[in-house]
Amino acid sequence: MERFRPDGHLTNTALLELSQNQDPGQLGRLEIAEHLAYCDLCLQRYTDALACVPLLTPEKSCQKSIWRRIHSRTIRLLTSRYATAVAAVGLALTLLWSDIGTGFTGQLRACWDRKNASPETRWSLQILPDFSENLDQSIQQLVTGFHGLFDSMQPTD
Amino acid sequence: MSDMTKESFSQLVIQYERLVYTICFQLVRDSAAAEDLTQETFLSAYIHRDKLPIGYERQWLARIATNKAKDYLQSAWRRHTVLPGLPGDEGFPNGQAPPAEEIVLQDSGEANIRNLIEQLKEPYRQVCQLCLLEEKRPEEAARILGRPIKTIHTQLSRGKRILRENLERSGLHGTLSP
Numbered sequence: 001m002e003r004f005r006p007d008g009h010l011t012n013t014a015l016l017e018l019s020q021n022q023d024p025g026q027l028g029r030l031e032i033a034e035h036l037a038y039c040d041l042c043l044q045r046y047t048d049a050l051a052c053v054p055l056l057t058p059e060k061s062c063q064k065s066i067w068r069r070i071h072s073r074t075i076r077l078l079t080s081r082y083a084t085a086v087a088a089v090g091l092a093l094t095l096l097w098s099d100i101g102t103g104f105t106g107q108l109r110a111c112w113d114r115k116n117a118s119p120e121t122r123w124s125l126q127i128l129p130d131f132s133e134n135l136d137q138s139i140q141q142l143v144t145g146f147h148g149l150f151d152s153m154q155p156t157d
Numbered sequence: 158m159s160d161m162t163k164e165s166f167s168q169l170v171i172q173y174e175r176l177v178y179t180i181c182f183q184l185v186r187d188s189a190a191a192e193d194l195t196q197e198t199f200l201s202a203y204i205h206r207d208k209l210p211i212g213y214e215r216q217w218l219a220r221i222a223t224n225k226a227k228d229y230l231q232s233a234w235r236r237h238t239v240l241p242g243l244p245g246d247e248g249f250p251n252g253q254a255p256p257a258e259e260i261v262l263q264d265s266g267e268a269n270i271r272n273l274i275e276q277l278k279e280p281y282r283q284v285c286q287l288c289l290l291e292e293k294r295p296e297e298a299a300r301i302l303g304r305p306i307k308t309i310h311t312q313l314s315r316g317k318r319i320l321r322e323n324l325e326r327s328g329l330h331g332t333l334s335p
Contacts, residue, residue, distance in 0.1 A: 004279030008302065018183050030234050031280060033184045033227035034312075037220070038305050047176075047219050055175040056182055062196040063170050067163075069196060070203050 003028055010035055010042045019049035021056075089139060161206045169214060170199055176215065177222045184226035194229060198222045231311070273323050281316035288313050 003014040003024060010032065017024060018032060036043050177198050182191035198221045202209070210217055274285045287298040288309075295313060299306040 002278070006279065008279050008283060021183060023186055026230070026234065026237070029184050029186065030227070030230040033223055033230050034308055035280060036223040037227045038303075038308060040216075043216065043219055043223065046180075047215055050176065050179060056179045057175055058178045058192050058195060059188060060192055062174060062192065062199060063167065066170060066196055066199045066203075067167075069200055073200070073204075 003031060004035075009039065010045070012045075015042070015046050015049050019046065019053050085142070089142075161209070166203060166206065169202070169218075173215065173218050174199075177218055180219055180222040181226050184223070185229055190229060194222065194225045197225050201225070269324070269327075270320070273320055273327070276323075277316060277319065280312055281319060284309055284312045285316040285320065289317075 001013060002011050005011050014024065014032065024032065036046060174195065178191055178195045181194040181198070182188060185191055185194065198218060201221050202218060271290060274282065274290060277285055283302055284298055287293045287301060288295060295306060295309045299309045
């Protein structure tokens with residue numbers, strides 16, 4: 001039986017036999033699948049052929065299990081992102097309040113104490129505590145947001 | 158369709174589950190594998206739901222299901238055809254095919270090869286004509302035939318294997334055990 005026409009598309013016979021549950025053999029099915037994976041025309045012909053035959057019913061429906069899989073995948077993805085975000089924030093805070101933080105603020109405070117700091121330096125020293133506070137608030141909001149997201153993902157059924 | 162709700166996706170699953178399962182089953186011929194592939198199909202559909210073309214859900218899901226079935230079959234075929242101690246020949250890029258096929262094709266006369274290639278059936282004939290006779294690169298063959306490059310590599314590799322078997326069978330070349 002010819003599965004492919006000379007122009008490279010699937011023959012009507014091949015599509016008809018496939019849609020009627022006849023097995024063209026392992027290599028035949030592989031060749032057909034490879035073709036249907038990229039050919040819009042033959043895929044349309046195949047789905048049209050399927051519209052004329054009774055469809056098969058799976059023994060186990062995936063209507064519920066698909067949500068469990070979507071759920072676990074989403075949690076895995078978010079957990080991974082959450083862990084990355086937490087690690088990044090932790091690293092940034094460590095850097096800010098250790099080497100850079102102490103060095104930079106120390107110098108600024110020394111300048112402030114010597115009362116010869118420029119207006120820009122004074123301004124920096126004034127906004128630094130505000131910046132830290134805002135950063136804390138942002139992290140809190142982020143964590144709350146993630147908790148809310150996880151809560152909303154609880155299965156409803 | 159990025160605003161697809163859980164309810165509308167559930168509706169899509171209900172509406173097309175049997176179609177997707179039928180496609181998977183008809184291609185893989187294994188009910189358990191077909192059920193797994195059906196679930197994989199809907200999982201992929203959910204992940205890429207923002208790309209769902211409205212009004213073409215049936216075609217879109219059928220394409221995903223076919224791709225899942227193709228990957229499954231290719232994997233099974235590789236396991237089936239790869240012999241112990243020999244490199245597998247499926248999906249090798251051009252120039253990296255198993256040496257046995259290359260040697261046989263090089264040693265055989267051009268007229269013999271041409272003749273056997275013209276007798277090849279699709280989907281291998283056009284690919285082998287372009288890549289072996291006209292010496293086009295797989296990328297060019299993919300563009301000319303409108304097929305994905307990976308499919309061209311696979312078909313070329315399989316086509317060479319068929320040619321080698323045909324050459325051995327026709328006695329135009331000494332038998333070369335795999």
